[in-house]
Amino acid sequence: MTKIYHIAGSDVQPCDRAIAEVASILSAGGLALVPTETVYGLSVAVDACEAGTAHPGESQPLVNGAAVPAEDSGYRRIFSVKHRDLAQTVPWLVSGTKDLDRFGKDIDAATRALADAFWPGALTLIVPANERVPRFMQAADGTVALRCSASPVIAALIEACACPLATTSANTHGRPAPAAWGEIEPEVLQGVDAAIDAGETICRDASTIVTCTSGELAIVRHGALSDEDVIRVACAAGARVRASSRQ
Numbered sequence: 001m002t003k004i005y006h007i008a009g010s011d012v013q014p015c016d017r018a019i020a021e022v023a024s025i026l027s028a029g030g031l032a033l034v035p036t037e038t039v040y041g042l043s044v045a046v047d048a049c050e051a052g053t054a055h056p057g058e059s060q061p062l063v064n065g066a067a068v069p070a071e072d073s074g075y076r077r078i079f080s081v082k083h084r085d086l087a088q089t090v091p092w093l094v095s096g097t098k099d100l101d102r103f104g105k106d107i108d109a110a111t112r113a114l115a116d117a118f119w120p121g122a123l124t125l126i127v128p129a130n131e132r133v134p135r136f137m138q139a140a141d142g143t144v145a146l147r148c149s150a151s152p153v154i155a156a157l158i159e160a161c162a163c164p165l166a167t168t169s170a171n172t173h174g175r176p177a178p179a180a181w182g183e184i185e186p187e188v189l190q191g192v193d194a195a196i197d198a199g200e201t202i203c204r205d206a207s208t209i210v211t212c213t214s215g216e217l218a219i220v221r222h223g224a225l226s227d228e229d230v231i232r233v234a235c236a237a238g239a240r241v242r243a244s245s246r247q
Helices: 016-027 074-082 099-103 109-118 152-161 186-190 227-236
Strands: 003-006 032-035 040-045 123-128 143-147 165-169 194-197 208-213 216-221
Touching: 003 016, 016 032, 016 040, 016 152, 016 194, 032 152, 040 074, 074 165, 074 186, 099 109, 099 123, 099 143, 109 123, 109 208, 109 227, 152 165, 208 227, 216 227
Parallel strands: 003 194, 032 194, 123 208
Antiparallel strands: 032 040, 040 165, 123 143, 208 216
């Protein structure tokens, strides 16, 4: 049965007991449903996502040529709960701009400027992944998506777990991402070990996703952060804007 914790979404210091218990579940390899300032997400602790040996009789699929964790792991359960292909990537929620270099490489000036301007906040940055990011958690092009969330719940969980959280929206494939507790699908809630109910999210929209390659900005997903604000900061840092990114 899923353990549910109810907290006030605006709490600057979320309930210590809820954070400690959910962080313990995440660190043990479990799966949790958590609120961000954008939408609710399914989260696992990155440090608990090491690929191991498959259970007897279980085939071990590969992503990017690397084995993924066992079928009953929190990481694999994200994909079963969402009815999503294993080859799709899961963004990471990180603690701050220092994590651009901790988990990325060859970070360009525009990406740094965007992180400085909008983190913590509703902006996800796709960057080249370094060796700290397991191959099965990278996209096929060797990138990883990073975001520093403005949610105090997420910040507290990252601190308690002492690692980023691999987090994707808490919905089955093709359904809307939930921005309020009442919008979460029962199937999704039943598929996690613990959940934090913080009511309605602040943004009520998913994060904006961008990437900068060879000095060119591309908006991959339009979201809570306006395209105009993203383009203004990126261009000030010397980036060109891909024509298809303009509104």
